[in-house]
Amino acid sequence: MLVFIIRRSMQSVVVLLVMSLLVFVGVYAIGNPIDILINPQADQAERAQAIASLGLDKPLYAQYFTFLSGALHGDLGKSFVHATSALGLILERMPATMELAISATLIAVVLGIPLGLLAGLRPNGVAGRSIMAGSILGFSLPTFWVGLMLIMVFAVELHWLPSNGRGPTTLLFGLIPVSFMSWDGLKHLVLPATNLALFNLALLIRLTRAGTHEALLQDYVKFARAKGLANSRVIGVHVLRNILIPIVTVIGLQFGALIGFAIVTESVFAWPGMGKLLIDSINFLDRPVIVAYLLVIVFLFILINLVVDILYSALDPRVRISESKG
Amino acid sequence: MITSADAITEPVLEVDGLRTHFFTKAGVVKAVDDVSFSVGRGEVLGLVGESGSGKSMTGYSLMGLIDPPGKIVSGSIVLDGIELRTLNAEQQRRMRGNRIAMIFQDPMMTLNPVLRIDVQMIEAILAHKQVTPAAARLRARDALSKVGIASPDERLLAYPHQFSGGMRQRVAIAIAMLNRPDLIIADEPTTALDVTIQGQILYEIQTLTRETGTALIWITHDLSVIAGLADRVCVMYAGRIVEQGTCEEVLANPAHPYTRGLLDSVPANNERGKRLKQIPGMTPSLLDLPPGCPFRERCSRTTEACEVSPEMRPAGGAGQSVRCFHPLVPVHG
Amino acid sequence: MASPLPVANAPARSVQTPAQRVAADFLANPVAVFGLGLLVLVVLAALFAPLISPQNPYDLAQLDVMDSRLPPGSPAPNGGHFWLGTDDQGRDMLSAIFYGLRISLAVGVISTVCALVIGLTMGLTAAYFGGKFETLVMRIVDIQLSFPAILIALILIAVLGQGTGKVITALVTVQWAYYARTVRSAALVEKRREYMEAARCLALSPSRIVFRHLLPNCLPPMIVVATVQVAAAIALEATLSFLGLGLPITEPSLGLLIANGYQYLLSGKYWISFFPGIALLLTIVSINLVADQLRDVLNPRLQK
Numbered sequence: 001m002l003v004f005i006i007r008r009s010m011q012s013v014v015v016l017l018v019m020s021l022l023v024f025v026g027v028y029a030i031g032n033p034i035d036i037l038i039n040p041q042a043d044q045a046e047r048a049q050a051i052a053s054l055g056l057d058k059p060l061y062a063q064y065f066t067f068l069s070g071a072l073h074g075d076l077g078k079s080f081v082h083a084t085s086a087l088g089l090i091l092e093r094m095p096a097t098m099e100l101a102i103s104a105t106l107i108a109v110v111l112g113i114p115l116g117l118l119a120g121l122r123p124n125g126v127a128g129r130s131i132m133a134g135s136i137l138g139f140s141l142p143t144f145w146v147g148l149m150l151i152m153v154f155a156v157e158l159h160w161l162p163s164n165g166r167g168p169t170t171l172l173f174g175l176i177p178v179s180f181m182s183w184d185g186l187k188h189l190v191l192p193a194t195n196l197a198l199f200n201l202a203l204l205i206r207l208t209r210a211g212t213h214e215a216l217l218q219d220y221v222k223f224a225r226a227k228g229l230a231n232s233r234v235i236g237v238h239v240l241r242n243i244l245i246p247i248v249t250v251i252g253l254q255f256g257a258l259i260g261f262a263i264v265t266e267s268v269f270a271w272p273g274m275g276k277l278l279i280d281s282i283n284f285l286d287r288p289v290i291v292a293y294l295l296v297i298v299f300l301f302i303l304i305n306l307v308v309d310i311l312y313s314a315l316d317p318r319v320r321i322s323e324s325k326g
Numbered sequence: 327m328i329t330s331a332d333a334i335t336e337p338v339l340e341v342d343g344l345r346t347h348f349f350t351k352a353g354v355v356k357a358v359d360d361v362s363f364s365v366g367r368g369e370v371l372g373l374v375g376e377s378g379s380g381k382s383m384t385g386y387s388l389m390g391l392i393d394p395p396g397k398i399v400s401g402s403i404v405l406d407g408i409e410l411r412t413l414n415a416e417q418q419r420r421m422r423g424n425r426i427a428m429i430f431q432d433p434m435m436t437l438n439p440v441l442r443i444d445v446q447m448i449e450a451i452l453a454h455k456q457v458t459p460a461a462a463r464l465r466a467r468d469a470l471s472k473v474g475i476a477s478p479d480e481r482l483l484a485y486p487h488q489f490s491g492g493m494r495q496r497v498a499i500a501i502a503m504l505n506r507p508d509l510i511i512a513d514e515p516t517t518a519l520d521v522t523i524q525g526q527i528l529y530e531i532q533t534l535t536r537e538t539g540t541a542l543i544w545i546t547h548d549l550s551v552i553a554g555l556a557d558r559v560c561v562m563y564a565g566r567i568v569e570q571g572t573c574e575e576v577l578a579n580p581a582h583p584y585t586r587g588l589l590d591s592v593p594a595n596n597e598r599g600k601r602l603k604q605i606p607g608m609t610p611s612l613l614d615l616p617p618g619c620p621f622r623e624r625c626s627r628t629t630e631a632c633e634v635s636p637e638m639r640p641a642g643g644a645g646q647s648v649r650c651f652h653p654l655v656p657v658h659g
Numbered sequence: 660m661a662s663p664l665p666v667a668n669a670p671a672r673s674v675q676t677p678a679q680r681v682a683a684d685f686l687a688n689p690v691a692v693f694g695l696g697l698l699v700l701v702v703l704a705a706l707f708a709p710l711i712s713p714q715n716p717y718d719l720a721q722l723d724v725m726d727s728r729l730p731p732g733s734p735a736p737n738g739g740h741f742w743l744g745t746d747d748q749g750r751d752m753l754s755a756i757f758y759g760l761r762i763s764l765a766v767g768v769i770s771t772v773c774a775l776v777i778g779l780t781m782g783l784t785a786a787y788f789g790g791k792f793e794t795l796v797m798r799i800v801d802i803q804l805s806f807p808a809i810l811i812a813l814i815l816i817a818v819l820g821q822g823t824g825k826v827i828t829a830l831v832t833v834q835w836a837y838y839a840r841t842v843r844s845a846a847l848v849e850k851r852r853e854y855m856e857a858a859r860c861l862a863l864s865p866s867r868i869v870f871r872h873l874l875p876n877c878l879p880p881m882i883v884v885a886t887v888q889v890a891a892a893i894a895l896e897a898t899l900s901f902l903g904l905g906l907p908i909t910e911p912s913l914g915l916l917i918a919n920g921y922q923y924l925l926s927g928k929y930w931i932s933f934f935p936g937i938a939l940l941l942t943i944v945s946i947n948l949v950a951d952q953l954r955d956v957l958n959p960r961l962q963k
Binding site: 136137139140141142143144145148149151152155156163253256257259260261263264267268278279281282283287290294297301305 | 902
Binding site for chain 1: 420
């Protein structure tokens with residue numbers, strides 16, 4: 001198992017290096033690096049100084065090494081708008097986005113798996129059909145529009161929930177600011193988290209239903225019944241354990257997508273996370289922040305993929321045992 | 327109508343007029359159509375037929391494992407004096423895996439690939455008996471050694487895919503025997519295995535059931551398996567039993583033309599160098615089967631009389647009966 | 660000797676062309692027919708927008724800012740009504756929606772078609788020639804598909820700048836990978852079929868084999884993917900426009916209309932965002948319904 005983790009980690013480092021090269025090429029060779037890294041409002045003298053200090057007059061490979069070493073030290077340039085470290089800005093906003101993504105995943109899992117299970121067990125009943133019809137809506141509706149509707153209904157018409165912002169935060173472990181620990185913070189979290197959860201919810205419902213439907217046709221279910229096991233055990237243990245494996249994989253991989261979708265939700269609900277920062281940066285042409293965001297996202301995605309791989313092999317005994325042999 | 331085979335002891339299972347139909351959009355499939363037989367205590371009954379003859383469905387019906395759109399429409403199933411059809415779902419569940427157990431054909435898929443062997447064995451015990459998990463584990467371990475699996479303690483901690491096909495089937499047999507059932511239904515348990523393993527498994531099952539006095543219904547399409555194993559045999563065709571009797575009688579003097587055809591088509595029964603004998607035609611689709619004898623399109627002895635469905639009548643040797651108007655042996659009474 | 664018994668089956672069908680059979684299967688499902696009907700309405704509304712709109716919402720001469728932010732049903736100065744209300748410039752929402760539909764659909768379809776052509780070519784050639792070329796192409800596809808589309812689109816816009824052409828480029832870049840992957844999987848299966856062997860034996864040129872023999876047989880799954888992708892492209896463009904990073908104000912798609920109305924949501928003037936949203940919704944849902952049914956109908960495994 002350890003060998004597996006080490007091997008996958010090394011592969012991940014390679015991918016990370018490749019991606020950093022791609023970002024570098026995108027920023028330095030294709031885009032105009034002078035525009036991307038130097039504040040357009042700087043005057044001639046400042047530009048010349050910046051070009052020199054950034055090493056933009058040096059050959060390309062030297063620039064790449066400078067770039068890399070800067071990245072390893074956590075220096076990805078200074079934001080044009082905020083005049084602070086770009087990476088610092090991103091890391092400051094990360095807890096907000098993470099909280100949103102994790103809450104959305106929780107909502108999708110807690111609602112999606114039972115609903116999908118129900119739809120799979122009774123596909124032709126009223127419950128089954130309406131759940132499936134609902135899931136199609138979940139796919140089709142554009143996230144931002146649903147967000148708007150949520151605001152319209154729950155904030156404007158019913159006045160139950162606030163319409164935007166994050167509300168007060170408390171420190172988790174004394175370090176990380178989170179919203180869910182206070183009632184007011186929770187109220188601010190509900191709508192954006194639900195909005196973000198919808199796509200995944202629909203996906204999970206469909207996946208769970210398909211998996212349940214397929215599992216029920218398998219011989220091991222018939223055999224489990226032939227052993228005289230209670231129905232609750234047949235479904236709850238035999239079926240569930242089998243369908244959980246692909247589902248966990250999807251949930252894990254979708255987490256990365258959630259961080260991407262969060263860009264939209266954060267804009268709709270003015271939630272102060274990384275995504276909103278990205279949009280603002282694109283609008284203000286604050287390119288160091290965009291570059292920093294890209295690298296952080298790539299790193300996160302690679303990390304997520306690695307974790308999912310490890311989780312998958314931990315859950316599926318067939319993979320685990322063959323990996324340890326080879 | 328029960329045609330009595332004189333059971334050596336009182337019957338542990340009596341099936342009378344069993345009918346299992348599947349109500350599909352395309353029509354009604356009469357998978358099991360008026361099947362009656364009985365199995366004595368400790369007896370081995372062979373249920374022989376081609377695919378589509380309804381033999382597996384008979385097995386599932388006995389276990390109560392028929393799912394919609396299938397339904398047992400009529401008949402009685404009496405296990406050790408208990409009429410199974412009158413039991414509610416919970417009572418039926420308590421019989422399954424406990425008084426009556428089943429072994430399936432493909433050992434690859436009958437064991438759940440993501441659960442350990444011990445989990446799958448212990449749950450079978452705990453579903454029916456009030457014992458501690460430790461005691462259940464001990465029982466499981468003993469059951470594994472009984473079916474000839476070496477180092478059972480290690481094997482309990484393994485997963486199904488770490489076993490070979492033959493070993494998995496042994497595990498399935500062990501599970502079937504865990505709660506000492508009165509009757510085991512084995513649905514083609516050796517068909518998916520290598521020929522050499524087949525012999526071993528056959529022997530294993532035979533020995534075990536003899537030891538414990540468990541009755542056995544062995545479902546197969548392979549007559550040669552039945553020859554060495556069964557006490558009595560039922561031949562099925564198109565959802566009906568067309569012939570019943572002791573193994574020796576039926577194999578030596580088959581009453582039904584279909585049984586004759588089956589026996590003749592076994593390559594060992596054919597002359598070298600000559601064309602293999604076959605039964606002409608194909609098994610009929612069970613969808614909306616026309617009335618009359620289902621074998622008549624393929625039979626060389628068909629007459630107009632065969633347009634009516636024949637009933638089972640005693641014929642030939644003692645305990646033999648046949649469903650045919652023109653059987654190959656004389657009819658009694 | 661007895662003749663073989665015919666297996667009881669459905670009655671023999673009269674011979675239909677594949678297209679007729681597909682159409683018949685498709686129309687058998689009432690939900691699909693509903694979806695198709697809805698889609699036809701949407702497309703017609705978009706095509707004939709200038710003819711059916713009560714007002715040309717982009718002709719400044721027709722606008723009067725005194726009419727702005729009127730609720731649905733309010734009477735219009737030239738007789739008639741603002742059925743869906745007006746926006747902050749006094750534009751009739753109904754007209755704006757029709758024109759917006761045009762642009763949304765046009766951008767969606769154009770980007771899908773371009774992506775389809777590129778993706779098809781890449782996927783087919785990758786499958787046909789195999790080797791390092793295929794590995795390279797598929798690696799790129801895999802990496803691209805592991806990132807959410809919105810992210811890729813945003814980064815491209817950030818790098819390329821804004822404008823209609825750049826938005827379409829971003830949409831095309833996001834989508835081509837789906838087509839490449841789907842057609843490659845289908846092509847790998849088809850490559851092993853005998854008619855491909857026959858074509859090779861006839862020493863036909865590779866381009867002929869790929870385009871005349873391989874392509875038509877890979878089309879059914881592509882049709883489904885393309886249909887779904889049109890909806891996805893429309894949704895993505897709407898999202899980008901909503902974020903202010905999509906089409907310019909001169910080409911107001913439904914996304915932009917919704918964005919315009921966002922600020923008025925809190926003051927209760929919901930119609931400025933709501934109705935364009937409904938129009939967007941209807942478009943996407945109808946496309947998805949049609950695509951769902953197409954998928955079932957074209958799936959060879961479900962053929963009876």
